[in-house]
Amino acid sequence: MQTSCLIDGTFVPARSGRTFVVHNPATDAVIAHVADGDASDARAAIDAAARAFPAWKNAAAIERAKPLRRLAELMLRDVERLTDLCSQECGKPLAEARVEVAYAASFLEWYAEEGKRVYGETIPASDPGKRLLVLRQPSGVAAAITPWNFPIAMVTRKMGPALAAGCTQVVKPAEQTPLSALAIAELSIEAGFPAGVFNVITGLDAPAITDTFFDGLTVRHVSFTGSTEVGRILLAKSAANVVRVSLELGGHAPFIVFNDADLDKAVVGAMASKFRNAGQTCVCANRFLVQRGVHDEFVKRLTIAVAALKVGDGRAPGTQVGPLVDDAGIRKAEAHVADALAHGAQVTTGGARVTVPGGTNRFMAPTVLSGVTPTMLCFREETFGPIAPVCAFDTESDALAIANGTPYGLAAYLFTADGARIMRMVEALQYGIVGVNDALPATAQAPFGGVKHSGLGREGGHHGIEEYLDLKYVSWRIS
Ligand code: ADP
Numbered sequence: 210m211q212t213s214c215l216i217d218g219t220f221v222p223a224r225s226g227r228t229f230v231v232h233n234p235a236t237d238a239v240i241a242h243v244a245d246g247d248a249s250d251a252r253a254a255i256d257a258a259a260r261a262f263p264a265w266k267n268a269a270a271i272e273r274a275k276p277l278r279r280l281a282e283l284m285l286r287d288v289e290r291l292t293d294l295c296s297q298e299c300g301k302p303l304a305e306a307r308v309e310v311a312y313a314a315s316f317l318e319w320y321a322e323e324g325k326r327v328y329g330e331t332i333p334a335s336d337p338g339k340r341l342l343v344l345r346q347p348s349g350v351a352a353a354i355t356p357w358n359f360p361i362a363m364v365t366r367k368m369g370p371a372l373a374a375g376c377t378q379v380v381k382p383a384e385q386t387p388l389s390a391l392a393i394a395e396l397s398i399e400a401g402f403p404a405g406v407f408n409v410i411t412g413l414d415a416p417a418i419t420d421t422f423f424d425g426l427t428v429r430h431v432s433f434t435g436s437t438e439v440g441r442i443l444l445a446k447s448a449a450n451v452v453r454v455s456l457e458l459g460g461h462a463p464f465i466v467f468n469d470a471d472l473d474k475a476v477v478g479a480m481a482s483k484f485r486n487a488g489q490t491c492v493c494a495n496r497f498l499v500q501r502g503v504h505d506e507f508v509k510r511l512t513i514a515v516a517a518l519k520v521g522d523g524r525a526p527g528t529q530v531g532p533l534v535d536d537a538g539i540r541k542a543e544a545h546v547a548d549a550l551a552h553g554a555q556v557t558t559g560g561a562r563v564t565v566p567g568g569t570n571r572f573m574a575p576t577v578l579s580g581v582t583p584t585m586l587c588f589r590e591e592t593f594g595p596i597a598p599v600c601a602f603d604t605e606s607d608a609l610a611i612a613n614g615t616p617y618g619l620a621a622y623l624f625t626a627d628g629a630r631i632m633r634m635v636e637a638l639q640y641g642i643v644g645v646n647d648a649l650p651a652t653a654q655a656p657f658g659g660v661k662h663s664g665l666g667r668e669g670g671h672h673g674i675e676e677y678l679d680l681k682y683v684s685w686r687i688s
Contacts (some may be wrong), residue, residue, distance in 0.1 A: 379422070
């Protein structure tokens with residue numbers, strides 16, 4: 210298991226010699242002691258990335274594609290090892306971690322191809338003596354700050370487009386889950402990336418490390434996935450050197466079920482969207498809005514399905530819901546349940562912590578709350594836990610008003626059989642992603658990202674590579 214930072218093609222301990230401990234949130238078992246890098250280590254990584262940039266930028270896209278594709282293959286070769294590491298670090302069930310590894314590899318594979326299609330343009334000039342061209346060029350060193358909830362996929366979702374575009378990169382993974390990023394770093398050496406093209410700095414002091422991304426002109430792009438609170442801090446910091454930022458921030462996804470929906474499919478979708486990673490994803494359904502005609506039946510079926518979920522250590526066979534990542538996470542989930550109950554909601558299943566033999570006290574019973582109203586905490590804030598609050602609505606416009614009544618705008622879900630309504634809703638929902646009768650819309654070839662307080666920019670698809678490219682307009686007088 211790799212525990213040192215990757216700088217300039219070599220694994221090195223932190224200059225200070227310090228390390229920090231990474232725990233399994235399910236058991237508190239120590240997984241490893243990892244290099245506690247600081248600003249000086251981050252600067253060394255940025256310098257290495259800057260040195261590697263000219264050659265990487267000038268390499269043919271088909272050459273850049275080779276190590277990217279090779280890395281995807283190596284990740285799939287080592288899928289079981291990566292799956293286990295991911296589950297240990299963030300607590301998610303093995304089955305989900307295995308899906309994450311494949312999803313993560315898909316970004317490398319897809320961008321290995323997309324990098325070959327970074328075309329320029331010629332523009333018809335008004336002056337016949339001129340030729341007008343547009344070049345699309347990699348912007349420079351890219352930095353990435355990744356979260357703990359997808360410790361593998363959030364690295365490759367930023368690595369694929371950055372490196373395919375011709376940028377070099379420094380990644381700072383979340384302090385809870387640095388080992389997955391270091392495992393990718395180790396495979397990147399085997400994949401054949403030149404030294405300095407991809408660097409990883411692990412460390413506890415996120416502000417000190419990430420300040421180095423903004424304090425000069427070398428890093429030209431910072432991609433962040435995490436909380437809206439931290440995203441705002443980074444956006445403010447980006448002003449000093451006008452660094453481009455992509456922010457994938459918090460969500461508060463409405464999951465809207467109309468009377469004419471296929472209820473079986475809606476319940477299956479609700480389960481997949483809500484309880485994946487114990488509710489700890491930014492696109493997890495956070496608020497269920499169910500039309501009154503099917504409300505009671507939906508709550509009944511959802512309650513039966515949720516009550517059957519198996520809670521446990523993510524690495525134990527059959528586990529479907531693991532622990533929350535830390536104590537703050539479970540306290541927040543409990544607080545949302547307590548607030549809902551205090552204001553008149555009812556628990557139809559779950560509602561409290563679960564004891565898992567040999568486990569920590571971070572396991573929350575998968576919970577359904579009915580009788581929820583939009584003023585309750587769980588309908589105003591992202592819960593990031595396995596709590597499904599259900600609120601009844603009457604009309605399409607009521608549903609829209611509740612769904613859009615939040616500063617967040619990442620993902621929304623819609624279950625109905627009425628085509629005209631689908632189009633009306635899709636157009637009116639203030640969200641970057643809409644799943645129509647589909648609870649799992651994320652895929653490498655489509656743009657992922659939000660509006661309002663959910664972020665700036667997009668990851669995935671041909672849109673995702675644009676974040677790493679600068680346009681250069683050339684006006685060429687030929688006569
Ligand atoms: P979460 O609340 O989901 O843990 P955070 O936004 O706190 O999300 O963390 C996401 C990433 O941002 C992690 O890599 C973390 O280390 C980093 N981070 C946290 N606080 C700061 C900060 N003040 N400045 C820069 N990065 C930060």
